[in-house]
Amino acid sequence: MDLYSTTPMLKIAKANKHGIVAFNVHSFDSIFWVLEAAAELKSPVILQTTVGTIQSLGAKNIVEVAQAAAQHYQVPTGLHLDHCTDFEIIKDAIRAGYTSVMIDASMHPFAENVARTQRVVELATSLGVNVEAELGKVGGVEDDIIVDEADAEKADPEECRQFVAATGVPTLAPAIGTAHGIYKGKPEIDFERIAEIAKMVDVPLVLHGGSAVPEEDVRRCVALGMAKVNVSTELKNIYSEAIREHFAHDPDSLDPRAYLQKAKEAAKEMVKTKIRIVGSENTVAPLFA
Template identity: 35%
Template sequence: MPLIGTKEMFKKAAEGGYAIGAFNINNMEIVQAITDAAAKLQSPVILQASAGARKYAKGPYLRHLVEAALEVNDIPVALHLDHGADFETCKSCIDDGFTSVMIDASHHSFQENIEITKKVVEYAHARNVCVEAELGQLAGIEDDVNVSAANAKYTQPEEVEEFVSKTGVDSLAIAIGTSHGAFKFTPEQCTRNADGVLVPPELRFDILAEIEKRIPGFAIVLHGASSVIPKYVKIINENGGKMKDAVGIPEDQLRKAAKSAVCKINIDSDLRLAMTAGIREHFIAHPDHFDPRQYITDGRAYVQELVEHKIKEVLGSDGKAVEVLALVK
């Protein structure tokens, strides 16, 4: 099965009221865990590479790892550039075989964002590559993306029609309260439930609903949507880690989003937490081990467990591979 774009995925997701998981990749084991989980549940999946991933693993390594996964698993997979900083970065990834790219010019003015995005769209569409852009800015830290809470801003619904119309973009990442990283909210921004667990503020579904009205049927994307699952945080902390007050987006809110116009939900920090939990747990249980294949195997197992959970219990994309494949074969 060759790599595909995201257009077919989003079409079926919009019709079926589910979302596609966009999982960040950094090495072989993470690629294996994600694609094995997707194949087991027969789910389409987006594998995305950030600036940090491309710096760490190099673009050709990532592309060939994904191609190897496709030799093993016959599922719909798109290879996506996450947070492309400029036209040159997007062009490089398009030329290198990526089937989807994100141009993130959200830190520029509205008109500059339109101009930069349109340039990427024109180059990408001529090569049958899909383009995602962003309006509004999410707070938090993820690789080269670092936006303070003071500089974060919600997407303005009144801007989306003009932006989509003038750029020709295929999907739009919006800011409605999600945030990058494992420490998405400070304790002061949250409340505590009866068990003393931090509860983050509700996502701005009112903004999402208004955007849906203005661009009906258009593919919406949520970044910074890891839930910082307590199970993995607990394992990390019980095995020498220090992750006090790590908090993410509640999964019930993500389920609600997946049933709306949101067709793509990005997950990165949860993968890192699962991998770290497995490795830390292994080292404490087996202090004599030094073979990376031993401890990374446990980390990979937790990542696969996490991805299976997200696909089946949050995204609702399990069993949907067949309908996407029918559009591309």
């Protein structure tokens, strides 16, 4: 099974008022257990990597493993490069076989963000590759992109309309009060802003900073038009904590098959929980049609 462009995946999700979760994967084995969990729930899914993961594993290697896993589990799968600021890395990812890329020029003035996004859209959409861009500034840490809480800025709805019209970008990630990483308190999500943006643009919206957002808040975001929900830190943490717990209870059990299996099962349960929250369970049929 080939990897899917996330453009039709997210359009279908938006039309049917459910979400699709994009799970950050940091190792080859995580690709398999994310897809195994998605297949068990008959849900489409998006595998997502940072620039750092590409530098660690290699874009072509990631694509080949993702294709093999998608073929094995027979589940509609997109492969997305998240928060990339470098046009050359985006080109390399597309050349390797990524089906979605994010150009993050949100740290630049509006006109510069438009220009950089237009350049990627012109390259990617002609090849059937989805493009995601950001307006406003989502706080927190994503690889080497650090946005202090004081510098985080929510997206302006009118600017969102102008941005989508000017760039033709197929998916938009507006900053609406979430942050990358695990929250110290309850996130202050601006639901009214999401609703207003959704009325002004006719493209699927993306919720960044989806880790540890309360379930009811995620459901509300999806209902308002957030078709893609990103989850990274929470999944990475539960996987690592399962390994740490294994050695805390049995420090002499050094067989990787033992502790990695425990980590896999813990992570799979979280993947399933997130899939159920966004409502994508049993929604593969439209993509196979």
